[in-house]
């Protein structure tokens with residue numbers, strides 16, 4: 144299994160013998176061989192460093208929309224330069240977030256720049272989207288690549304939005320939220336995603352799935368996301384593990400040597 148979206152560098156390993164290696168070992172014990180460590184700011188190079196150090200880890204380069212104001216004016220060239228390393232396989236997480244406050248021009252510009260960089264480099268985009276459905280889709284449509292699309296990660300929006308993204312070639316990723324009993328909207332979306340567009344993730348250290356809800360999350364627990372997804376789709380966790388691994392390589396494979 145692959146955890147398609149984690150923040151390995153944000154996991155607190157201060158009281159853990161073996162540090163990050165122990166997180167990777169526990170993941171492996173749960174059948175999680177590889178993971179994509181997601182960048183939140185360009186200044187923090189931990190995801191890139193972890194990907195260089197550990198074979199089980201790949202990294203992205205990008206600026207989270209809620210941090211876009213901290214690094215305004217990012218250029219395509221800057222993103223391309225940082226993505227030159229072999230272990231960097233995508234741009235993001237980028238996107239629009241209108242949940243905490245209305246979407247800003249800085250977010251729109253940053254997202255557009257990431258989409259353009261992805262198109263130029265032939266690398267997929269990891270998209271964070273919250274309460275900005277139409278605008279997110281419009282920017283992807285205008286600036287994104289249909290050949291090398293991306294993923295709407297930790298998806299909690301409507302099926303209508305998911306469908307529009309799928310029509311643009313995008314993948315939809317389910318996080319631990321899918322295991323929460325009251326997340327009925329996410330359950331409905333989860334049942335409808337085509338087999339070949341489904342991904343799973345932890346978004347760790349946040350959003351731990353049941354039975355670890357409220358505790359620190361880690362890549363090993365993507366196995367519980369797979370189990371919850373399997374139950375909703377009336378299949379076995381192994382089937383979800385295989386499908387999502389295949390999908391991961393189809394989407395991100397171009398950059399994996």
Ligand SMILES: [Zn+2]
Pocket residue numbers: 148150181236346
């Ligand atoms: Zn994230």
